[in-house]
Amino acid sequence: MSPAPDTDPGTLLDARAMDRTLRRMADEIVELNDGSDALVLVGIQRRGVQLADRIANLISEREGIVPRRGALDITLYRDDLQTVGPRPVVGPTNIPWAMDGARVVIIDDVLYTGRTVRAALDELADFGRPARIALAVLVDRGGRELPIHADVVGKRVELGPDQRVDVLIAELDGRDAVVVMPKGAPPGDGTRDVGRGRGMSA
Amino acid sequence: MTSALGKDLLGIEPLSADQIRLILDTAEPFKEISERTIKKVPALRGSTIVNLFFEPSTRTRVSFEFAEKRLSADTVNVAASGSSVSKGETLVDTARNLEAMRIDMVVIRHGASGAAQFLAERIESNVINAGDGTHEHPTQGLLDLLTLRDRFGRLDGLRVCIVGDVLHSRVARSNIWGLQKMGADVAVCGPRSLLPNAVGEFGVTVFDRVEAAIEWAQALNVLRLQLERMTAGYIPSLREYNRVFGITRERLAQADHELLILHPGPMNRGVEIDSDVADGPCSVILDQVTNGVAVRMAVLYLLAGGKPELAEAAKLAPGGDR
Numbered sequence: 239m240s241p242a243p244d245t246d247p248g249t250l251l252d253a254r255a256m257d258r259t260l261r262r263m264a265d266e267i268v269e270l271n272d273g274s275d276a277l278v279l280v281g282i283q284r285r286g287v288q289l290a291d292r293i294a295n296l297i298s299e300r301e302g303i304v305p306r307r308g309a310l311d312i313t314l315y316r317d318d319l320q321t322v323g324p325r326p327v328v329g330p331t332n333i334p335w336a337m338d339g340a341r342v343v344i345i346d347d348v349l350y351t352g353r354t355v356r357a358a359l360d361e362l363a364d365f366g367r368p369a370r371i372a373l374a375v376l377v378d379r380g381g382r383e384l385p386i387h388a389d390v391v392g393k394r395v396e397l398g399p400d401q402r403v404d405v406l407i408a409e410l411d412g413r414d415a416v417v418v419m420p421k422g423a424p425p426g427d428g429t430r431d432v433g434r435g436r437g438m439s440a
Numbered sequence: 441m442t443s444a445l446g447k448d449l450l451g452i453e454p455l456s457a458d459q460i461r462l463i464l465d466t467a468e469p470f471k472e473i474s475e476r477t478i479k480k481v482p483a484l485r486g487s488t489i490v491n492l493f494f495e496p497s498t499r500t501r502v503s504f505e506f507a508e509k510r511l512s513a514d515t516v517n518v519a520a521s522g523s524s525v526s527k528g529e530t531l532v533d534t535a536r537n538l539e540a541m542r543i544d545m546v547v548i549r550h551g552a553s554g555a556a557q558f559l560a561e562r563i564e565s566n567v568i569n570a571g572d573g574t575h576e577h578p579t580q581g582l583l584d585l586l587t588l589r590d591r592f593g594r595l596d597g598l599r600v601c602i603v604g605d606v607l608h609s610r611v612a613r614s615n616i617w618g619l620q621k622m623g624a625d626v627a628v629c630g631p632r633s634l635l636p637n638a639v640g641e642f643g644v645t646v647f648d649r650v651e652a653a654i655e656w657a658q659a660l661n662v663l664r665l666q667l668e669r670m671t672a673g674y675i676p677s678l679r680e681y682n683r684v685f686g687i688t689r690e691r692l693a694q695a696d697h698e699l700l701i702l703h704p705g706p707m708n709r710g711v712e713i714d715s716d717v718a719d720g721p722c723s724v725i726l727d728q729v730t731n732g733v734a735v736r737m738a739v740l741y742l743l744a745g746g747k748p749e750l751a752e753a754a755k756l757a758p759g760g761d762r
Contacts (some may be wrong), residue, residue, distance in 0.1 A: 314481035
């Protein structure tokens with residue numbers, strides 16, 4: 239697959255497709271955990287947090303219960319502080335629930351190298367001992383550098399290292415979409431702020 | 441994106457408003473780490489930090505040590521007494537010997553103004569000034585800014601008066617520079633013998649009567665009367681100081697508004713501040729201590745990537761949160 243041209247970003251999911259995908263993911267998450275009783279959705283800063291909110295609302299439409307949610311910023315657990323220096327602003331981490339015995343689903347926008355998830359697992363372990371941790375991602379773009387796989391995947395696509403996936407979310411970016419961009423292109427369609435370094439962390 | 445602090449933190453005077461804001465914003469999420477059951481993140485794993493304290497200190501040294509340990513750094517404390525310093529070794533020799541053991545950062549407190557800068561110019565490691573003579577105490581200034589911003593939601597336009605021994609106070613200098621850079625209105629109040637001769641050059645309002653300062657200010661930063669530096673008869677007596685400049689409940693009750701009370705500690709209760717103010721509802725003195733750990737974590741974290749080659753590499757890395 240060749241890089242999408244600058245002027246016409248390759249759209250992987252438009253707003254309606256993204257909504258359908260999130261609905262299916264919500265159903266799969268409930269099935270995977272035999273309901274939503276002990277479920278805790280933990281979004282990874284930043285866009286994973288909004289996706290976790292969306293999925294929680296979709297689950298509550300079906301199940302009548304809003305699952306518990308948390309937010310994780312893995313910046314301080316990264317393995318590349320010594321090589322690329324600190325990210326200037328660390329986002330909030332908010333895990334108000336006892337993790338012991340919980341059925342945790344980590345939610346992130348894009349799964350790439352697996353290093354973000356590795357860091358998230360380390361950080362979660364500092365909050366307790368969940369009964370189970372699963373991983374749900376909107377896009378799995380391949381290119382893993384660690385033995386990590388997702389349990390629930392919205393969209394699977396094989397991309398090369400010269401490409402980047404941008405997930406746009408209405409709350410932050412003005413519209414919902416998943417687009418493929420050449421690496422180094424301005425982020426998204428210019429309406430979002432700069433996302434977490436995909437190549438390093440996704 | 442940038443590792444915007446550079447190699448060292450020597451004072452607030454050389455910082456820009458953006459750099460101060462970066463430190464305060466970075467400190468915000470670090471507060472949460474100290475509330476966890478496991479109060480530790482691996483960000484500085486493998487870094488070695490030396491706390492080099494040539495003056496006695498409990499609060500600042502312990503605060504730095506907690507900050508370092510909660511970021512998983514390895515720390516060593518060196519106090520002047522009982523070390524080779526008392527055998528006549530110079531500051532630079534001490535630091536170079538430590539550096540030969542492959543350390544990454546030095547936190548230094550020293551009685552001579554400019555000691556931190558002197559050291560920073562001569563060693564490769566990051567240097568953090570934890571108080572140098574009567575010059576600056578930047579992390580104290582930053583934690584005061586964070587505490588004020590927490591309570592008022594802003595610093596711009598805030599009226600803050602620094603009360604007491606401004607002459608000997610590095611805390612006062614760091615506060616004045618920091619507050620002014622962030623757009624606050626700053627005043628000082630104290631006996632003229634304890635204000636610098638050139639106090640006008642700081643661009644601050646001067647109140648001779650503490651009652652007038654209380655009427656004007658939204659927050660008072662009450663300085664410690666540095667009894668150990670008081671050899672030259674700056675004030676007639678501690679009792680008289682308390683009677684004229686002490687922050688008492690009665691004085692605060694005269695104002696038509698509530699004032700936030702800060703104090704860098706350790707307090708001389710009954711001298712510059714009365715117990716019912718220090719322990720009262722307007723006091724944020726213990727919040728300052730809590731915020732101190734978060735601010736120091738933020739500074740350590742930001743400096744850890746501040747070496748020039750890392751700043752260059754950071755520019756090449758894709759993305760960045762802001």
